[in-house]
Structures are given as C-alpha cells and as structure tokens.
Amino acid sequence: MRFASIQTEKGSFLCPEPLVEISNPSLFSIKHSTMLTTPSINPSFSLDSNLQTYLSGRHLLIDELPFPIDQLHSHYLNGSILYEKGILLNKNRYCCQRCGNDDQTLFASFSCFRCKEEQCTYCRKCIIMGRVSECTPLIRWVGPARDKELSAGLAWDGTLSELQKEASQRICEAVGEPKEMLVWAVCGAGKTEILFEGIERALRLGLRVCLASPRTDVITELYPRFEKAFPKAGVAALYGGHSELTSPSSLVLSTTHQLFRFKNAFDVIVVDEVDAFPFSYDRTLKFAVDKAAVDQSTRIYLSATPSNKMKQRVRSQNLEVIHISKRFHGYPLPVPHYKWCGNWSKLLKKQRIPSVIRQWIKEKLASGRQAFLFVPTIEQLDTVYSILKENPEIDSVHSSDPDRIEKIKRFRKGEIKMLLTTTILERGVTVPKIDVGVLGSDHDVFSSNALVQIAGRAGRSVEDPYGEVVYFHFGKTSAMVSAKREIQNHNRRAGLVTRR
Amino acid sequence: MNCLSCHEPIQIKFGWNDLFYLNDPSSICSACSDQLERIEGEICRMCGRSFSIFPEQYRQDDCCFDCLEWEQHGSSITKNRSLYQYNPFLKEVMARFKYRGDAELVKLFQKELQALVKRAFKGTIVVPIPLSKERHYERGFNQAELVAGMIGCPYYHALKRPVHEEKQSKKSKRERLEHATVFTMNEEFRSAIANSDVTIVDDLYTTGATVQAAGKILLDHGARTVSSLTIARG
Ligand SMILES: [Zn+2]
Ligand SMILES: [Zn+2]
Ligand SMILES: [Zn+2]
Ligand SMILES: [Zn+2]
Numbered sequence: 001m002r003f004a005s006i007q008t009e010k011g012s013f014l015c016p017e018p019l020v021e022i023s024n025p026s027l028f029s030i031k032h033s034t035m036l037t038t039p040s041i042n043p044s045f046s047l048d049s050n051l052q053t054y055l056s057g058r059h060l061l062i063d064e065l066p067f068p069i070d071q072l073h074s075h076y077l078n079g080s081i082l083y084e085k086g087i088l089l090n091k092n093r094y095c096c097q098r099c100g101n102d103d104q105t106l107f108a109s110f111s112c113f114r115c116k117e118e119q120c121t122y123c124r125k126c127i128i129m130g131r132v133s134e135c136t137p138l139i140r141w142v143g144p145a146r147d148k149e150l151s152a153g154l155a156w157d158g159t160l161s162e163l164q165k166e167a168s169q170r171i172c173e174a175v176g177e178p179k180e181m182l183v184w185a186v187c188g189a190g191k192t193e194i195l196f197e198g199i200e201r202a203l204r205l206g207l208r209v210c211l212a213s214p215r216t217d218v219i220t221e222l223y224p225r226f227e228k229a230f231p232k233a234g235v236a237a238l239y240g241g242h243s244e245l246t247s248p249s250s251l252v253l254s255t256t257h258q259l260f261r262f263k264n265a266f267d268v269i270v271v272d273e274v275d276a277f278p279f280s281y282d283r284t285l286k287f288a289v290d291k292a293a294v295d296q297s298t299r300i301y302l303s304a305t306p307s308n309k310m311k312q313r314v315r316s317q318n319l320e321v322i323h324i325s326k327r328f329h330g331y332p333l334p335v336p337h338y339k340w341c342g343n344w345s346k347l348l349k350k351q352r353i354p355s356v357i358r359q360w361i362k363e364k365l366a367s368g369r370q371a372f373l374f375v376p377t378i379e380q381l382d383t384v385y386s387i388l389k390e391n392p393e394i395d396s397v398h399s400s401d402p403d404r405i406e407k408i409k410r411f412r413k414g415e416i417k418m419l420l421t422t423t424i425l426e427r428g429v430t431v432p433k434i435d436v437g438v439l440g441s442d443h444d445v446f447s448s449n450a451l452v453q454i455a456g457r458a459g460r461s462v463e464d465p466y467g468e469v470v471y472f473h474f475g476k477t478s479a480m481v482s483a484k485r486e487i488q489n490h491n492r493r494a495g496l497v498t499r500r
Numbered sequence: 501m502n503c504l505s506c507h508e509p510i511q512i513k514f515g516w517n518d519l520f521y522l523n524d525p526s527s528i529c530s531a532c533s534d535q536l537e538r539i540e541g542e543i544c545r546m547c548g549r550s551f552s553i554f555p556e557q558y559r560q561d562d563c564c565f566d567c568l569e570w571e572q573h574g575s576s577i578t579k580n581r582s583l584y585q586y587n588p589f590l591k592e593v594m595a596r597f598k599y600r601g602d603a604e605l606v607k608l609f610q611k612e613l614q615a616l617v618k619r620a621f622k623g624t625i626v627v628p629i630p631l632s633k634e635r636h637y638e639r640g641f642n643q644a645e646l647v648a649g650m651i652g653c654p655y656y657h658a659l660k661r662p663v664h665e666e667k668q669s670k671k672s673k674r675e676r677l678e679h680a681t682v683f684t685m686n687e688e689f690r691s692a693i694a695n696s697d698v699t700i701v702d703d704l705y706t707t708g709a710t711v712q713a714a715g716k717i718l719l720d721h722g723a724r725t726v727s728s729l730t731i732a733r734g
Pocket of ligand 1: 096097098099100101123124125126127132
C-alpha cells in the first residue's frame with residue numbers, strides 16, 4: 001500500500017492509502033519516507049486489548065493482521081503501533097527487516113500494483129511467510145505492555161536423575177539473568193525435563209518464554225508434553241501453516257523460522273539443536289534469536305553435538321556450559337567400533353554389498369533386534385535396497401520419500417526390522433532395542449557430529465541400554481576418530497567405564 | 501549462479517550442447533528441471549493435453565472429448581498449448597509464484613516459453629488474462645502479465661475483469677475460479693485486436709472455461725483468431 005503524509009500540530013505522520021480522503025496525488029511507497037516522526041504515546045487513548053494482545057512482541061505484515069486498517073491507524077496516531085520499512089536500502093545493499101537476509105542474490109523486484117513503482121524490491125528468502133517488499137510495512141506494538149497474567153503452575157511429577165537435577169537447578173538460577181548458556185547433553189539425556197523447573201520459574205516471574213527448534217516434528221512432539229506440564233500457560237505451538245497466535249501465551253513453542261514473526265518478545269529463549277541441519281547456528285538463526293529476544297534476555301542452547309564455534313566459546317569461557325554426559329538411564333553411550341569393509345563404493349557400483357556388511361545384516365536379522373543401516377547418498381541407498389529388497393523385513397527411507405512418515409511409523413511398531421536410511425534419520429527417531437551400522441562411514445556426508453548423532457540412536461531405553469554401533473569403512477577418517485573420541489570423553493566425564 | 505527454484509548452486513557441466521547456449525546461462529538446476537514434465541509427443545490438437553497420460557477411450561482421433569464438446573458449442577479458441585504438465589512439483593512452484601508472490605520465478609519459464617512461441621504462435625498479438633482490481637492489489641502483480649512479459653514482444657491489456665470474484669463467495673474456491681470469467685473489452689485496444697491473430701496468455705489451463713470466455717470477447721470485437729498459451733496444463 002502507499003501512504004500520504006499528513007500534518008498535525010505534533011509533526012508530520014503517515015496515513016495509509018485507504019484512509020486518504022480524496023485521491024491524493026502525493027501518495028508514496030514507504031520506501032521513500034524519511035524522517036517521519038513516530039507519534040508520541042497518548043495515555044488517554046483507549047486502546048483495543050485484542051489488538052494489543054495479538055500484536056505484542058510480534059513483527060507482522062498488515063495482511064497478517066485480522067484488524068481493520070482504520071483501527072491500526074488510530075493506534076499508530078496514538079503512539080501504540082509502528083509502521084516500519086520491510087526492506088531497508090543501505091549503501092546500495094538491501095536488507096530484509098523480517099528475516100535479516102542481506103544476500104543480494106536473494107532479492108528481486110517486480111512492477112508493483114500496490115505502490116505503482118516499476119521496481120519494487122522484495123526478499124526471496126522469507127517469501128514463504130508472505131512477501132516483504134519495499135512497499136510492505138512491518139507492524140509492531142510499541143504501546144503499553146499488556147497486563148501480566150499469572151500462568152505458572154507445573155503439573156509434572158516425573159523424577160530427574162542426579163545430573164538432570166543439577167542442570168535443572170542451574171537453568172533455574174539463570175532464568176531472569178541476562179546470560180547465554182549451553183546445555184551440552186548426550187543423545188538420550190532427557191533434555192526436555194530439565195527445562196521444566198526453569199520455565200516454571202520464568203512464568204512465575206511473569207516472563208515470556210519461547211522454545212525454538214529448527215524442526216517442525218520436534219515442536220509437534222513437544223507440544224502435548226508441554227501442554228500437560230503447564231496447564232495454565234495456554235501453550236502455543238507455531239510452525240508451518242500454524243502461525244497464528246491468538247491467545248496471549250506466555251509459553252510459545254516455535255520453529256526457528258517462525259521466530260522471524262517476533263520482535264522484542266521473549267525474556268527466555270531456549271534453542272533446541274542449535275547445530276542441526278539446515279539451521280546451524282548461523283547468521284540467520286542468530287538474527288532470528290536476537291530479534292525475538294528482549295534486550296537482557298536469558299538464552300539457553302541445547303545440543304548433543306555443538307558446533308566447533310560453540311565449543312570454542314566454551315573453551316574460552318565466553319559461554320557457560322552445563323554438561324550432561326550421562327543418559328537419563330545412567331548407562332554409558334554406546335562406543336562405536338570400526339570395521340574395515342573394503343572398497344564399498346566400487347562394490348556398490350557393481351551392484352554388490354561388502355561381505356562384512358552382508359554378514360552383519362544377516363546376524364542382525366537373526367538376532368530379533370531392530371537395526372538402522374545408514375548409507376551415504378540416496379543413489380547408493382537405492383542400490384543397497386535393490387539388492388536387499390527380496391527380504392520383506394528390510395525397507396529403505398530417504399528425505400524425498402513420500403511414504404517417509406508411514407515407513408518410520410511401521411519401523412517404530414516393529415513391522416520393519418531393518419531400515420536403510422540416509423542421514424535424515426540421524427536425529428529424533430527413538431526405537432527401544434536397536435543396533436546401528438554405517439555403510440561407508442568414511443564418506444564426506446558423515447561429519448563427526450553426524451556420526452555422534454547416529455551412534456546416539458542406539459541404547460536409548462533402560463531395558464536395552466547398550467546396543468551396537470559399527471562404522472564400516474574403507475579407511476578411517478578424522479571425522480570417525482573424533483566422533484569416537486567425543487563419545488568416550490562423555491563417558492569418561494560421566495565417570496562411566498567405556499566398554500571395548 | 502543459483503537455481504531460481506531451490507536456491508542451490510547450478511553446476512555448470514560443459515557438453516556439446518553448451519557450445520550453443522554459452523550466452524544463455526540457465527536459471528534452473530538440473531534436479532529441478534528434471535521434475536518439470538514437458539508436454540511432448542502426441543497431444544490434443546485443441547487443448548494441447550498430452551495423450552500419453554490420457555485414457556484412450558476419451559478421445560476421437562487427435563481431439564479429446566472435452567474439446568469436442570467445446571467445439572459443439574462453438575469454441576472461441578483455435579488451440580491451446582501448454583509447456584508442462586501440472587504435476588505436484590509445478591503446483592508447488594506455481595503456488596510460490598502466484599500466491600506467495602515470488603515474481604522472480606517466472607524467469608524459470610522464459611527460455612521454453614520463447615521457444616514455444618516461435619514454434620506455435622508466430623506473428624500473433626499477446627493478451628494476458630487480467631485479474632480483478634482487488635485480486636491484482638492483493639497479489640501486487642498479475643501472474644499472467646508476468647508470463648506474457650517473458651515472451652519478449654509487446655502485450656496488450658485488451659481485456660478487463662471488472663467483477664470481483666469474492667462476490668461469489670458462497671461458491672467453493674474452485675467453482676469461483678471457474679465461474680469468474682466475466683471479461684469486458686478495453687476499448688483502447690479495439691483497433692489493435694481487429695483482424696489480428698491473438699494469443700491469450702495465462703498461467704494454467706484446466707477446463708478451458710477462462711480462456712473460452714476471454715476468447716469470445718476478443719472474437720466479438722473483431723479478432724481474426726484466438727488461441728491460448730499457458731504454463732501448465734491441469
Ligand atoms: Zn526476508
Ligand atoms: Zn510495491
Ligand atoms: Zn533447483
Ligand atoms: Zn482437448
């Protein structure tokens with residue numbers, strides 16, 4: 001939309017096109033507006049509490065707001081709402097104010113019917129959330145804060161292990177303090193439970209809390225658990241198409257993407273799997289967290305395999321760390337062992353599987369346990385599957401498999417005994433009695449972190465705390481060595497003797 | 501150079517073909533391009549649907565039953581040609597283009613669009629299907645106009661769509677799209693249309709109702725023939 005400039009005794013302000021009385025020849029795109037002053041807060045203005053609730057802490061396009069433009073505008077004129085440029089142009093470089101994108105190749109322009117400009121530039125990076133272009137203002141609430149509702153009350157009666165208790169205690173102490181903290185917890189440590197008390201404390205202090213994860217399935221999985229644990233908080237889950245926040249929730253679970261729709265909103269932000277593909281703790285995610293958090297926020301990062309950058313910050317004591325080196329059930333992490341399997345990629349090209357691996361598959365199927373076999377690429381996965389598909393107990397799954405969810409479900413139920421997969425399953429899937437093999441662990445896709453996560457699939461339940469992890473290789477790589485060392489370090493730190 | 505669709509870097513592999521395309525860097529990577537189903541081989545002479553995926557019993561010679569029915573009622577369109585099958589991949593790309601508003605994606609189609617025009621629409625006048633003012637404002641652009649702009653010759657806003665589709669909001673979305681085919685002539689371009697062969701450009705051809713309605717107005721205002729060109733064949 002375009003704006004006109006209106007003069008009042010307090011200065012000159014913006015007026016949106018639909019509210020301009022006569023057709024005004026001086027309508028302009030907000031990209032041309034400079035030095036427009038923000039109206040000062042009028043304390044006697046009676047603001048709409050629904051609008052206040054909806055908009056508090058958010059950073060939205062006009063199209064996303066279910067309020068009429070005249071209502072928004074009266075709040076603007078009385079100092080409670082800001083119209084901000086969605087795209088800033090600074091020294092010939094565009095920058096998206098919603099997602100922080102400043103990669104110039106991810107901007108494009110079109111002849112725009114809204115602002116009547118021949119070149120209206122928009123951000124392609126965050127387009128999936130609705131287009132932010134030079135003429136699209138982002139709206140946010142700058143008026144009085146909404147009344148704090150007491151939404152605390154923890155209804156969780158589980159128990160924490162000693163290590164979990166200690167971590168929980170330290171998180172509690174951090175809440176309300178301006179600090180960053182890394183919770184470096186091994187796969188299967190029970191990360192969620194250690195957050196409960198800290199969140200409860202935050203809610204009791206009237207703080208707003210967000211748990212962000214790069215993955216939608218984590219959010220949907222955590223949602224019922226948090227709802228149950230915090231029955232009074234009115235927990236909200238934001239992901240993909242579910243991005244509306246209609247209640248004034250003090251506890252929000254959100255994908256990292258959805259964080260872009262917030263600004264200065266959260267006093268406490270917990271970021272799960274800071275290292276996870278594809279949102280490694282890079283500039284984009286950092287921008288999202290910085291934007292969604294208030295100044296002086298508490299930030300807690302969770303990871304089983306923090307990036308080198310983060311480990312570096314820990315070493316230089318620039319980032320506080322809580323180690324949870326033991327799984328919740330108290331048993332050590334399964335330590336991977338290496339097995340040389342010959343030139344596996346050459347054999348696969350000849351439609352053959354290394355005999356060592358063939359033997360392992362046979363043993364696993366006979367053992368009555370379930371197993372994952374990780375394969376580097378989709379192409380190689382297809383080859384392996386085509387060789388093994390005669391066996392009805394074996395199936396394969398990869399990232400662009402349309403039956404992916406169904407197959408994982410069947411694997412969980414035990415209907416599939418062995419699942420061949422690419423690294424997409426390196427995280428998240430928990431099956432009780434399981435062994436893990438990696439075919440070609442020397443391949444580039446298996447970074448040290450990926451190998452640690454893969455090993456973390458095994459031995460997750462107390463009934464079957466060990467499990468076997470084998471890296472089949474044609475020459476050890478430094479990633480394999482460092483993955484194994486990392487796992488042993490955790491076990492040593494936890495005071496557990498490493499087997500093998 | 502990154503792929504316009506998936507944003508991944510495009511690997512440039514040099515082969516014999518590249519010698520001919522050296523000055524024409526691709527805007528789409530091969531992984532995405534492979535997912536586009538080009539309409540090739542035997543097609544309905546009228547609507548341009550591919551017979552390879554169309555049941556034999558619904559066609560008579562080189563024409564499908566749908567088109568025979570149009571012809572019985574007096575078809576205003578000589579022919580339609582579409583670039584691709586409207587498969588799930590293209591559906592997603594089109595949704596991003598049209599509803600999310602990623603105007604840049606139209607460039608994905610430029611090369612093949614120009615080739616199709618050369619092949620089947622030489623010497624015609626291009627008219628994009630218009631949007632209602634309200635819808636146009638909502639999207640910020642008219643996708644059919646962007647497609648027309650890719651062809652590389654001038655196009656005319658010869659049609660107008662004065663009725664806002666939302667007025668028929670009782671109908672389902674699909675029904676609304678099908679029935680929102682009330683066009684009027686933009687008198688400014690009457691003389692340009694008169695005695696010309698006109699090509700209507702749109703993003704999608706499904707039942708043909710839209711282009712048939714548009715074609716009728718153009719014929720009524722003196723066009724010699726009307727055909728249509730669309731990105732996708734639903
Ligand atoms: Zn953006
Ligand atoms: Zn614009
Ligand atoms: Zn691509
Ligand atoms: Zn036909």
